[in-house]
Amino acid sequence: MSQTAIGIVGAGGRMGRMLVQAVDNHPDAILQAASERYGSDLIGQDVGTLAGIGSNGVLLVDSPQTVFTADRVVIDFTVPSATLEHVKLAQENNSPMVIGTTGIDADGVAQLAKAAKSIPIVFAPNFSVGVNLMFKIAAEVAKALDGSADFEIIEAHHKKKVDAPSGTALGLGEAIAAAVGRNLAEVGVFAREGHTGVRDDKAIGFSTIRGGDIVGDHTAMFIGEDESLEITHRAKSRMIFANGAVRAALWVADKEPGMYDMGDILGLK
Ligand code: NAD
Numbered sequence: 001m002s003q004t005a006i007g008i009v010g011a012g013g014r015m016g017r018m019l020v021q022a023v024d025n026h027p028d029a030i031l032q033a034a035s036e037r038y039g040s041d042l043i044g045q046d047v048g049t050l051a052g053i054g055s056n057g058v059l060l061v062d063s064p065q066t067v068f069t070a071d072r073v074v075i076d077f078t079v080p081s082a083t084l085e086h087v088k089l090a091q092e093n094n095s096p097m098v099i100g101t102t103g104i105d106a107d108g109v110a111q112l113a114k115a116a117k118s119i120p121i122v123f124a125p126n127f128s129v130g131v132n133l134m135f136k137i138a139a140e141v142a143k144a145l146d147g148s149a150d151f152e153i154i155e156a157h158h159k160k161k162v163d164a165p166s167g168t169a170l171g172l173g174e175a176i177a178a179a180v181g182r183n184l185a186e187v188g189v190f191a192r193e194g195h196t197g198v199r200d201d202k203a204i205g206f207s208t209i210r211g212g213d214i215v216g217d218h219t220a221m222f223i224g225e226d227e228s229l230e231i232t233h234r235a236k237s238r239m240i241f242a243n244g245a246v247r248a249a250l251w252v253a254d255k256e257p258g259m260y261d262m263g264d265i266l267g268l269k
Pocket of ligand 1: 077
């Protein structure tokens with residue numbers, strides 16, 4: 001089988017470097033191009049060296065348009081504004097995309113959905129196999145306990161994370177809300193302080209912890225009168241996200257235009 005050509009935008013970031021390693025580890029994938037933001041002092045550096053796998057001859061460029069070609073899948077774990085620019089380049093050049101950037105607002109997600117009419121895009125708040133299984137299990141539990149338990153989500157991440165609650169916590173909330181016919185935009189409670197009044201039975205609450213180097217912990221709590229159930233996932237390394245994203249890139253390379261997520265790739269739908 002021939003190798004799938006990969007481009008990585010934001011390849012100098014925490015996830016970008018993991019992605020470079022994950023592509024290198026996969027026998028069916030080959031890294032062809034990598035970019036960083038304009039003005040970054042990493043421009044011109046060998047991305048393999050930067051990622052700790054030794055020189056691979058792929059130099060970081062600040063011209064993302066050279067990364068997007070029709071025969072390459074581009075993986076993007078950057079920032080919302082950059083991802084929305086990248087998706088335009090993907091459309092112009094017919095490049096399939098794998099997007100892991102979180103914190104993209106509703107308008108931005110609508111732009112991705114529009115682009116997915118002409119190119120295939122895998123967009124997921126979390127690329128780990130365990131978390132995607134957790135989404136499925138939590139939805140089943142919510143269905144079984146609807147009306148007899150309160151649903152709360154707790155997440156903890158490293159202190160450099162810039163968005164809250166995490167995209168994964170929101171994804172978990174969406175999965176639970178959809179399972180019981182609620183709209184997260186209406187029932188989500190994202191902060192509590194002062195005289196909040198009693199808890200609404202339909203609420204789905206979120207609590208956020210930030211500190212140190214926590215890669216990502218998520219707990220879904222189902223709290224009843226005399227018993228409660230908790231489902232917890234702990235990420236121990238960013239490599240789980242990078243490996244999932246490379247798996248998604250290989251999967252999406254020959255797909256029809258559309259918006260896909262990890263549930264499609266893992267056969268969880
Ligand atoms: P990071 O800050 O270490 O890396 C982001 C990189 O993007 C930086 O190197 C930055 O310079 C680069 N960048 C910014 N603008 C750019 C542009 N216009 N062109 C090219 N590069 C650009 O952050 P991180 O921890 O690697 O996380 C990146 C994103 O991925 C965040 O949104 C994070 O929440 C998300 N994330 C998603 C998953 C998942 O499984 N979906 C897992 C981990 C992190």
